[in-house]
Amino acid sequence: MxxxxxxxxxxxxxxxxxxxxxxxxxxxxxxxxxxxxxxxxxxxxxxxxxxxxxxxxxxxxxxxxxxxxxxxxxxxxxxxxxxxxxxxxxxxxxxxxxxxxxxxxxxxxxxxxxxxxxxxxxxxxxxxxxxxxxxxxxxxxxxxxxxxxxxxxxxxxxxxxxxxxxxxxxxxxxxxxxxxKRDIPESPSESIFLVCGLGESNLVNLFETHGFPPRGIAVAYGASAGRVELRLSSKGAAEPGILDQARSRIRSLLGSNIVAEERVELEEVIGRLLKDRRATLSTAESCTGGMLGDRITSVSGSSSYYRGGIIAYDNHMKTQWLGVSKDVIEKDGAVSGEVARQMAIGVRERFGTDFGMGITGIAGPGGGTKEKPAGLVYIACSDEHCAIAKRFHFPGGRELVREWSCVTAMDMLRRMMVEDDLAESIG
Amino acid sequence: MxxxxxxxxxxxxxxxxxxxxxxxxxxxxxxxxxxxxxxxxxxxxxxxxxxxxxxxxxxxxxxxxxxxxxxxxxxxxxxxxxxxxxxxxxxxxxxxxxxxxxxxxxxxxxxxxxxxxxxxxxxxxxxxxxxxxxxxxxxxxxxxxxxxxxxxxxxxxxxxxxxxxxxxxxxxxxxxxxxxKRDIPESPSESIFLVCGLGESNLVNLFETHGFPPRGIAVAYGASAGRVELRLSSKGAAEPGILDQARSRIRSLLGSNIVAEERVELEEVIGRLLKDRRATLSTAESCTGGMLGDRITSVSGSSSYYRGGIIAYDNHMKTQWLGVSKDVIEKDGAVSGEVARQMAIGVRERFGTDFGMGITGIAGPGGGTKEKPAGLVYIACSDEHCAIAKRFHFPGGRELVREWSCVTAMDMLRRMMVEDDLAESIG
Missing domain, CATH: 3.40.980.10 (MoaB/Mog-like domain)
Incomplete structure (x- = not known):
């Protein structure tokens, strides 16, 4: 027909x-x-x-x-x-x-x-x-x-x-x-990489330094808060295999910054990783106000690994509900690495999950100071062994800072899970 | 010139x-x-x-x-x-x-x-x-x-x-x-109404029944989950004052379904209402997974009225953290009016706020039954006097059901606050 x-x-x-x-x-x-x-x-x-x-x-x-x-x-x-x-x-x-x-x-x-x-x-x-x-x-x-x-x-x-x-x-x-349709192109002549941890201009620079892409391959960038989607495509009648070679180059250049090799978002990737491990997750959010939970639960079936969380928008709630030390809040301020760490530990213990995440920061536009400007965010991730907090200064206005925070938090969790695997396979 | x-x-x-x-x-x-x-x-x-x-x-x-x-x-x-x-x-x-x-x-x-x-x-x-x-x-x-x-x-x-x-x-x-340009419009020749509680076709029907709009006025509809933005504009050289008259008609036809008469979203409107009353709010979310908190905290300055909330994605968390009765969950199921009510009451008490909101439902696509299909959502709102729960069946897929839930919850809170005013002014 x-x-x-x-x-x-x-x-x-x-x-x-x-x-x-x-x-x-x-x-x-x-x-x-x-x-x-x-x-x-x-x-x-x-x-x-x-x-x-x-x-x-x-x-x-x-x-x-x-x-x-x-x-x-x-x-x-x-x-x-x-x-x-x-x-x-x-x-x-x-x-x-x-x-x-x-x-x-x-x-x-x-x-x-x-x-x-x-x-x-x-x-x-x-x-x-x-x-x-x-x-x-x-x-x-x-x-x-x-x-x-x-x-x-x-x-x-x-x-x-x-x-x-x-x-x-x-x-x-x-x-x-x-x-x-008579002549649907047989195999897709493009490859997708979802990348976190390197911005668009870092990538351009890295590629220029390493003489990438090779002749016959074009690279396109699709960037939004905290992540870049790279699209490699073979131009014209490039010799077969050239796209495969380019893919290998990308893998060795970007390493664990590659989140996935398909059109997918981080919430799906961490969902799969958690499912594979039969592990559970809870979240403690301040400046993101529920956006992290929202992103995680936008994935159908997320109830099998996500237990829930606390939105501790008010400082008093951080001590009352998450066991964050009052002294630490007084000494370091609510936007600090130690508070993020205690939030991640507190929610993990209280919800009885394998992993816990904590986010505290200043989304802006108001609320910033010279020492702690709008865009400053601390993100922490905890498991049974440890809790790590990192400091970030994200660009853009209120919504963008909140988006960057959520994407970066999910990427921290991803790295924690992937690196655990690595440690196990070595150890 | x-x-x-x-x-x-x-x-x-x-x-x-x-x-x-x-x-x-x-x-x-x-x-x-x-x-x-x-x-x-x-x-x-x-x-x-x-x-x-x-x-x-x-x-x-x-x-x-x-x-x-x-x-x-x-x-x-x-x-x-x-x-x-x-x-x-x-x-x-x-x-x-x-x-x-x-x-x-x-x-x-x-x-x-x-x-x-x-x-x-x-x-x-x-x-x-x-x-x-x-x-x-x-x-x-x-x-x-x-x-x-x-x-x-x-x-x-x-x-x-x-x-x-x-x-x-x-x-x-x-x-x-x-x-x-010769004739830059001096004052805007259009009026905006944000409407909740009536869908696009309800509005069309209501207007047709009442012979609205009058000659010289055009109505345009901008609908998304749970809300419709109406735009009235005067066509051509309509006589002055005709837009004012049309505005009055809309007010009497739609009453308290009118959320605002400007380009604004519900989260800003409830923020203003809460601020005016110096009242505070907390949220208990199940199927929306944090989206309601996210919407509320997307408004700059929301920390003055929003204390935070619990994302109780797991049933056990509903009893442990919100005081929802185990018996009720067993008898009515986690997706029920009584559970939504107890969530709204529980979070309000625990966070010590003036208002509390609870949402429980089946966002889909999985998890539905014949009695409780995907899209079924119970939403509750509580203050010091009472807690009301309502049943909804929202259209669309997972994301749309979640969006409808959040918008409808915020509209319930709005109505509770506005009707309180009415009761006070009568009583």
Whole structure:
């Protein structure tokens, strides 16, 4: 069947709709989400046209796209409100009607029941489809997406909320494209490394010093608080094996700063390490206020290793709930290495876990002094043998300092676990 | 001078260039950056067309934009590499040449010296401009931007890196537009309402039933987990006072579901309410794993009312640390109204605060049963007089259920505080 599909799936265009994408309210993430995934299938997005929720603008944009490519994605405007005009614009361009889809209506009704809401007339509009379209059930929302095939075009209508778009994409669009597409690139010609402990400019410098990357390999950097994602890709028709060699070089250059060799975040990595060891964890947070617990529990199944924690935002709570010494707080201040250490020890003992973590710092923008400026954070990690505290001065404003703190804490725990392994295998 | 400028500055288009914006590597933030700032000046972005670094695509996109509007922004493609073709494409469309600009070359050379690099031929290309353009010095980078005026169009060429774009925008573009634009809106012609307790389709339905909005007023909806931001704006030359009238209608239709009448989030609103009352708060979280504490402490100055909390991810921790009855957990299960209530009471007593909150639920995707499906969450709020628990079934996957839980919990606290006021003023 594959080889017979008559419509070109090599190039696509995207039409994003929504006034909020053009007036500074929201960032348009659709091109990135679609672009990366379509790229993996050998489909290139040739243009992304963002227009307001306006019938004429959408018709004009769609007519333009239809002239240039066969595969078109439209995002947004499928909801219950009057400014949701995507279906109408598409139907108009294709010369079709908009009709109520019974299966979709049943689904929308069930969704509303599930959420304890009554389905009203505006809500029912979400079950309208372009005549002849295949509705694409939306696992995480209400309004279904649609696939519309004409003699020589394929159109996908996708929901605007990024999570819903991703769900419909993964459940329906990518599987369909994989079945129809003739020449999906066989093996990925890129490699991912998640790196902690070295910043972007450290990495650039280190690579320059060591004459990396070799000819034919490109390196791209994706940095956010406390971590860098490195992407190696082989340019053009690089000789086979060159990417493997580059991977080995990276491993020897970066050592234990490499957290993972896949697209993954630290909370998943420490979750796996804890699971492997059947070990448990508890957290004591001050300046991060629960963000560390939040990051850890964002991983499904984290209840098998995470017992919980104390948010000791107030100093009195640090002594009362975590056994931090009053004298130490008076002498060193609440933002100090010893307090972080005692927090990590205290929470580990009280929650009866294998590992404990403590974070205390000044997130800012207020609360800093010359000796202890905003951005100063102490992070500690404890196990049955020891407790280590480290001092950090993180860049950026309040949210960034808190993010850096959480990512760095998780990396400290990772290193403690990985180095334990090393010690055991040597000892 | 102002009133004589001959080119319409009411509508603009944006053309963003760069393959990385279409293959999933980078997110396109230009529309958001420009959109917000232009909106403040009464300039509406009508379309954002993103194309790869390709001469023909850029020429095509620019020709389209020129047909529709007089004010056009192009971003990216001004750098030293061969795929930087923006200037060439613009010059081609306008029938002009690309020329070396001496002042820009001097600036580029100084920049290179400053960074300790030698200016080579590719580097020098950054001083090329479209003949007749006004170069716009780039305070944080190398390549200058350009302003090009023709008889009836104005084009701005802006650097692609977001920091550089913002600098050129603020240093050169916005001041120029402010001088030329005839009718910068004096007072904002829109009103914001943050609403909790009614979903988007409830609102649509309520408004339809009550014949809202009146002629001349448009309503836009920005919904995310647990809250909807309503934006009322007066369309065209609506009579003065019509927006005030619409605001009053909204207040009487939505009552205490209105959280705030400004662009603000719940954590700030409850922070202000707590501060006003000199009241303190503590939290007991299970399925949200610290996210509620994180949201509350994301507000600078939250240490004046938030004491901290317990993350009781494990059932044993709920009894040990919060005094939740073992019998109740056995009888009703850990996900039950009574457990949420006891959590809210327990944390309030233990942390010695005026208010306490408890959340227990099943975030999913695993862990659900037919009686207690994923998405089922109990939230409780306690003060010195009472503790109330409510049952919710939230939509979406793990992260969305957790977000809904936190937003709904904060809204429960808000209502408790606001209704206390009401009771006091009546009693």
């Amino acid at each position: 594959n080889s017979e599909y008559r419509i070109s799936l090599d190039a696509a265009e995207l039409i994003s709709t929504g006034a909020e994408l053009l007036n500074g309210r929201s960032i348009n993430s659709h091109a990135r989400t679609l672009g990366g995934r379509l790229n993996d299938l050998g489909i290139r997005i040739r243009r992304d046209t963002t227009v307001p929720d306006d019938f004429d603008d959408m018709v004009d944009a769609l007519n333009g796209a239809i002239e240039r490519v066969d595969l078109i994605f439209l995002t947004g405007g499928l909801g219950p409100t009057e400014d949701d005009v995507t279906r109408d614009a598409v139907a108009h361009v294709l010369g079709r009607n908009v009709v109520m889809d019974d299966a979709s209506l049943k689904f929308v009704r069930e969704r509303y029941q599930q959420y304890g809401r009554t389905l009203n007339a505006p809500g029912e509009r979400q079950a309208l489809i372009v005549d002849g379209a295949e509705p694409l059930i939306n696992r995480v929302g209400v309004a279904p997406g649609e696939r519309i095939e004409t003699e020589n075009k394929v159109l996908f209508l996708l929901p605007g909320p990024p999570r819903e778009l991703l769900a419909v994409l993964e459940d329906h669009v990518l599987p369909w494209l994989k079945e129809k | 102002n009133s004589e400028y001959r080119i319409s500055l009411d509508a603009a288009e944006l053309i963003s260039t760069g393959a990385e914006l279409l293959n999933g590597r980078s997110i396109n933030s230009h529309a958001r950056t420009l959109g917000g700032r232009l909106n403040d000046l009464g300039i509406r972005i009508r379309r954002d067309t993103t194309v790869p670094d390709d001469f023909d695509d850029m020429v095509d996109a620019l020709n389209g934009a020129i047909e529709r509007v007089d004010l056009i922004f192009l971003t990216g493609g001004l750098g030293p590499t061969e795929d930087d073709v923006t200037r060439d494409a613009v010059a081609h469309v306008l029938g002009r040449n690309v020329v070396m600009d001496d002042a820009s070359l001097k600036f580029v050379r100084e920049r290179y010296q400053q960074y300790g690099r030698t200016l080579n031929a590719p580097g020098e290309r950054q001083a090329l401009i479209v003949d007749g353009a006004e170069p716009l010095i780039n305070r944080v980078g190398v390549a200058p931007g350009e302003r090009i005026e023709t008889e009836n169009k104005v084009l701005f060429l802006l650097p692609g890196p977001p920091r550089e774009l913002l600098a050129v925008l603020e240093d050169h573009v916005l001041p120029w537009l402010k001088e030329k």
